[in-house]
Amino acid sequence: MDMKLKDLLEENKSAILKKWFDAIIETYPTDTSGFLKNQKDRFANPVGHVFTQGIENILAALIEGRDLAKSASFLDDIIKVRAIQDFTPSKAMSFVFLLKNVVRKELEKEIRQSQQLSEALLEFELKIDDLALLSFDKYIKCREQIYKLKTDELKRMSFTLLKKANIMSEIPVEEFEHRD
Numbered sequence: 001m002d003m004k005l006k007d008l009l010e011e012n013k014s015a016i017l018k019k020w021f022d023a024i025i026e027t028y029p030t031d032t033s034g035f036l037k038n039q040k041d042r043f044a045n046p047v048g049h050v051f052t053q054g055i056e057n058i059l060a061a062l063i064e065g066r067d068l069a070k071s072a073s074f075l076d077d078i079i080k081v082r083a084i085q086d087f088t089p090s091k092a093m094s095f096v097f098l099l100k101n102v103v104r105k106e107l108e109k110e111i112r113q114s115q116q117l118s119e120a121l122l123e124f125e126l127k128i129d130d131l132a133l134l135s136f137d138k139y140i141k142c143r144e145q146i147y148k149l150k151t152d153e154l155k156r157m158s159f160t161l162l163k164k165a166n167i168m169s170e171i172p173v174e175e176f177e178h179r180d
Contacts (some may be wrong), residue, residue, distance in 0.1 A: 009063050010108050016099075019106065020055055025096040027091060036115030047081055054078040058131065059099070062124065068131050075135055081141075083142035093139055096132040100125050 009016070025048075057074035082092040103121070104111065111118050 002116065002123070004114070005120040005124060007057075007061055008107055008110055008117075009103070013059065013063075016102055016106050017052075017055055019058060019102045020059075020099055021051060022104060024055070024095045027087075027094060030094055040078070048103055050077045051083055055099075062127055064130070065127075068134055072138070075131075075138055079135055079138040080142055082137055083146060089136070089139065093132060093136050096112075096128060096135050100128055140176055 054074050056075055061074065061096060078095070082095070085092070103124070107117075107121070111121055
């Protein structure tokens with residue numbers, strides 16, 4: 001990564017994180033977003049805490065140029081939270097792309113003054129795109145796991161109801177063995 005961009009990102013890191021967090025929170029309904037934004041206690045607001053910790057690690061990994069696929073564990077908690085919430089897949093994954101807008105707005109003046117910085121930013125945004133693809137893969141795996149859990153629970157509940165209604169009973173082992 002271009003050293004000038006890296007330095008600018010480091011200098012503006014806290015402002016970028018705050019604006020990115022705010023942008024993520026705005027994807028929630030007003031009553032939820034107010035709570036997530038204002039409640040600072042990690043135990044009273046575990047979702048806000050997950051986002052705060054996750055985006056700090058994501059931004060650090062992007063700035064340091066770490067291999068996202070190898071160090072993506074910081075994404076897992078955010079993705080799990082977004083996967084269980086009532087979002088469309090595009091809305092759930094939008095948090096990654098929000099970083100592009102935040103960085104562009106935060107570094108707008110510097111970007112306009114330097115063609116080199118503008119090119120470095122495009123390179124940085126490609127890393128964000130890679131992060132989005134990785135996030136989407138993780139999101140799909142989480143959703144598959146959720147659907148499997150729901151299906152298994154529905155099967156268990158259906159079997160229990162049928163058994164209680166005496167519509168279905170277990171076949172004795174001896175009878176089952178003699179059917180062959």
